[in-house]
Amino acid sequence: MKKITIVRIASLALLVFSLHALSAQEPKTPSTASKQDLTKKLAVSVQPLATSVPDPGERKFEANCSRCHTAPEQLSPRIVGTVVRHMRVRASLSAEDERDILRYLAP
Amino acid sequence: MVLLGLLLLLGTSVLSAQNVPVISGGLGFLEGKSNGAYGFQPVVAPQFTSPIGKDLLFESRFYFGEGIARQDGRTGDYQGTFFKLTQYLQLDYIASRHITFVVGRFLTPFGTYNERLSPIWIQNLQQAPLIFPIGDPAGSSDGAMVRGVIFSKPSVQVNYVAYFSAPTSNSQFSSARAVGDRVDVYFPGKRLEVGSSYGRSLQGTQDNSIGAHLWWEPWRFPLHVRSEYAHGPHAQGYWMESTYRLSQWRGESSLMGRLEPVFRMQQTFRDSPGPGDGLPSANTQQADFGFVYHLPHETRFGSSYGRRFSSTGNENVWNISLVYRFLFPAWRGHE
Numbered sequence: 001m002k003k004i005t006i007v008r009i010a011s012l013a014l015l016v017f018s019l020h021a022l023s024a025q026e027p028k029t030p031s032t033a034s035k036q037d038l039t040k041k042l043a044v045s046v047q048p049l050a051t052s053v054p055d056p057g058e059r060k061f062e063a064n065c066s067r068c069h070t071a072p073e074q075l076s077p078r079i080v081g082t083v084v085r086h087m088r089v090r091a092s093l094s095a096e097d098e099r100d101i102l103r104y105l106a107p
Numbered sequence: 108m109v110l111l112g113l114l115l116l117l118g119t120s121v122l123s124a125q126n127v128p129v130i131s132g133g134l135g136f137l138e139g140k141s142n143g144a145y146g147f148q149p150v151v152a153p154q155f156t157s158p159i160g161k162d163l164l165f166e167s168r169f170y171f172g173e174g175i176a177r178q179d180g181r182t183g184d185y186q187g188t189f190f191k192l193t194q195y196l197q198l199d200y201i202a203s204r205h206i207t208f209v210v211g212r213f214l215t216p217f218g219t220y221n222e223r224l225s226p227i228w229i230q231n232l233q234q235a236p237l238i239f240p241i242g243d244p245a246g247s248s249d250g251a252m253v254r255g256v257i258f259s260k261p262s263v264q265v266n267y268v269a270y271f272s273a274p275t276s277n278s279q280f281s282s283a284r285a286v287g288d289r290v291d292v293y294f295p296g297k298r299l300e301v302g303s304s305y306g307r308s309l310q311g312t313q314d315n316s317i318g319a320h321l322w323w324e325p326w327r328f329p330l331h332v333r334s335e336y337a338h339g340p341h342a343q344g345y346w347m348e349s350t351y352r353l354s355q356w357r358g359e360s361s362l363m364g365r366l367e368p369v370f371r372m373q374q375t376f377r378d379s380p381g382p383g384d385g386l387p388s389a390n391t392q393q394a395d396f397g398f399v400y401h402l403p404h405e406t407r408f409g410s411s412y413g414r415r416f417s418s419t420g421n422e423n424v425w426n427i428s429l430v431y432r433f434l435f436p437a438w439r440g441h442e
Contacts, residue, residue, distance in 0.1 A: 063295040067324055067331075068223045072434050073405055079436045081126040085164050085201075086156050090222070092256045092266050094204040 057104025064091040065101070080106040128157035128437040132168070133228035135430035142422035146176035152194075152227055155437070164199040168226075193279045194247055204259070209252040209270075212280055216252070216268040216289050217242025217304045218318045218335050228432035231369045231399055232411050234424070236346035238375060240385030241339035242287070242306045242316045248272030249282040257290075264293045266302075274310060284309040291320070298324040304337075314340035329354050341381025346373035350399070365402065369411065371395040391417040395424070405432040 061071065065087050075083065080102055088098050132153040139146055150172035157165045170192040177183045197211035214222045220239060224230050225246070239246075252270035259265070267290050274284040286309060291302025304318035318337040324330065334347040352359070352367040359365065375391045397411025406429070413424035 062326075063298065067298065067322070069226075069229045070401065072432070073403070075434070076127075076436055078127040078439075079129045079434070082129045082156050082158050083434075085126070085158050086129075086166060088201060089164060089166075089199045089207055089209075089254075092204065092207075092254065092264075094256075094259070 055100075055104050057100035057102070060093070060097050061101050061104055064093060064097070071105075075105055077106040126158045127439075128155065129434065130155055130437050131432070131434040133226060133430050133432050135227045135428055137227075137233055138427045139233060140423075140425040142420070142424075144176065144180040146174060148172050148174050150227065154226075157437070159198075162201045164201070165197075166199065167196040168194045170194055191279070192247075204256050206253055206255045209254065210250075212247055212249050212282070213252055213270070215243035215246060215248045215272070215285075215287070215306075216254070216270060217287055217306045217316065218289075218337060219302070219320045219322065219333070220335065221246055224333070227428075227430050228405075228407065231348065231350055231367070231409070232371055232395055232397055232413075233409065233426040233428050234395075234413075236335065236344075236348075236371070237373050237387060237391060237393065238335065238337045238339075238342075238344040238346060241337040241342070241344075242304060242318060243272075243283070243285065244385045245281055245283065247280075247282060248285065249275045249280055262294065262296050264295065266291050266293065287316075298322075298326060312340070316340070339381070339384060339386070341379045341384055342375055342377050342386045344373065344375030344386070346371060348372075352401075359401070360403075365400055367399040367401065369395070369397045369399060369409075371413075387417060387419070389418045391415060393424070397426070405434070406430070407432070 065071070084093075084098050084101050084105065087093060087101070093101070130153065132151065135150050135152075137148045137150060150170065152168060152170045154168040155166070159165055171190075173187045173189050175185055175187040178186055193212060195211070195213045197209050197213045200208040202208060214225070216222055218241075220236060221243075225235065248270060250270060250272040252268060254268040255266070257265040257267050267288065269288040270286065272282050272285045275282045285306060287304065287306035289302060289304040291300050293300040300320070300322040302320050304316075304320070306316040306318075308314050308316075316337065316339045318335060320333075320335040322334070323332045329352040331350045332347070333349075334345065336345040337343065348369065348371040350367050350369045352364070354361075354364040356363040371394070373393050375387050377386070377388065377390055380388070393413055393415040395411050395413035397409060397413075400408045402408055409426070409428040409430070411424075411426045413426075415422050415424060
C-alpha cells in the first residue's frame with residue numbers, strides 16, 4: 001500500500017509540475033497599447049476571424065475522440081449516433097457533448 | 108448472454124435513423140521478425156455496436172487470427188495456429204454523465220493502452236508495450252464496471268473507472284477474480300492527462316499492481332506523447348511513445364501529410380522471478396522506430412524496427428503491417 005501511495009503522490013506531483021510548465025508558456029495579457037493595436041487588427045480582419053471560430057462539436061471531437069484515433073474518412077449519417085454513443089461511454093462525454101459532436105459529424 | 112440477446116432484440120425496434128447498429132473493426136496482415144524468427148498473421152477484429160433505447164449500448168469486439176511461423180522458429184515447415192478471442196461483450200447503461208454501469212466482458216481498465224490503443228486499426232506499433240501484462244495479463248475481465256466523470260469544468264475533468272472481475276475458466280471468456288480502478292485528470296485546454304491505476308488480484312497470492320500515465324497532445328501541432336509506468340508483483344517498467352503526423356506540410360491528405368513517424372522507448376526491471384507473468388525474465392531496454400502511413404480508404408501501412416537489449420541476449424525486432432478499417436451500418440435503417 002505504501003508503494004501505491006507513493007506512485008499516486010508522484011502522479012499528482014507530476015501533474016502539478018506539468019501544469020506549471022504549461023502555464024509558463026501561455027501568452028501574457030497584452031498591455032493597453034498592444035490591446036489597442038489588437039483592436040485595430042481585429043477591426044480589419046473581423047470577417048476571417050468570425051469564420052475561423054471552431055465549431056464546438058469539432059473542438060470536442062478533437063479534445064476527446066481524436067486523442068486516440070483519426071476520424072473516419074466517411075461516416076454515414078445513419079450510424080453517427082451509434083458511434084458517438086460509443087464515445088460517450090469511452091470518453092465520459094456529457095449529453096451536450098454528444099449533441100455537439102453529432103452536429104459536427106452529421107450537420 | 109440470453110439477457111443481452113433479448114435486450115438487443117428489444118432495442119432494434121426503437122432505433123432511430125441515426126442509431127443504426129454498426130459493424131466496424133479491422134482487417135489486417137501483420138508480419139514480424141524477432142531474433143531471426145519470422146512469422147506472419149492474417150487477422151480480422153470485428154466490432155459490433157448497437158444502441159438500445161436512449162440509455163443503453165451493447166458493444167462487442169472479437170479477434171480472429173492465424174499465426175503462421177516455422178515449426179522451430181527459424182527452420183522447418185511453416186505451420187499455422189488459429190486463435191480467437193472475445194475481447195469485450197458488454198452492455199452499458201448510461202445513467203448520467205457521472206455514472207455508467209457496464210456488465211459483461213470488458214477490457215480491463217488498467218492503464219490506458221488496453222482500452223484506447225490496442226485495436227489494430229489504432230495501434231501505431233504492432234507490439235504491445237512490454238509492461239502490458241501488468242494489471243491483467245488476459246486484458247479482459249468478466250464482471251461489472253462503473254465509470255464516469257467525478258468533476259467537470261471546461262478547463263478540467265476528473266474521470267474514474269472501478270471494476271470487479273469474477274473468475275472464469277472458459278477459454279473464450281477467461282478472467283481472474285480481481286478489483287481495480289483508474290482515476291485520471293484531463294485538461295481539455297491543454298490536451299494533457301495524468302492518471303493512476305490500481306489493480307488487486309483476489310485469487311492466489313492476492314497481489315497489487317499500480318500504474319500511472321501521462322498523455323500530452325498539444326492543440327498547436329499533431330504531436331502525441333503517451334507514456335505509462337506500471338509496477339507489478341515481480342517487475343516494473345515504463346514506456347513512452349511519441350508520434351508526429353506531418354500534416355502541417357500541405358495537409359493531412361498530401362503525400363507527406365499522410366506520414367506519421369513513431370518512436371517508442373521502454374524499459375522493464377525484474378524485481379523477482381515471476382514465471383508466467385508475461386514480462387521479460389531480465390531487465391530489458393527497447394527502442395522502436397517506425398512510421399504509419401495513412402493511405403486513402405481507411406488503410407494504414409506501418410513499419411518499425413526495434414532493438415532490444417537484455418542480459419539474456421540482444422535482438423532486432425522488425426514489424427510490418429497493413430490494416431484496413433471498416434465501418435458500416437449493420438442494415439439499411441430508415442431514411
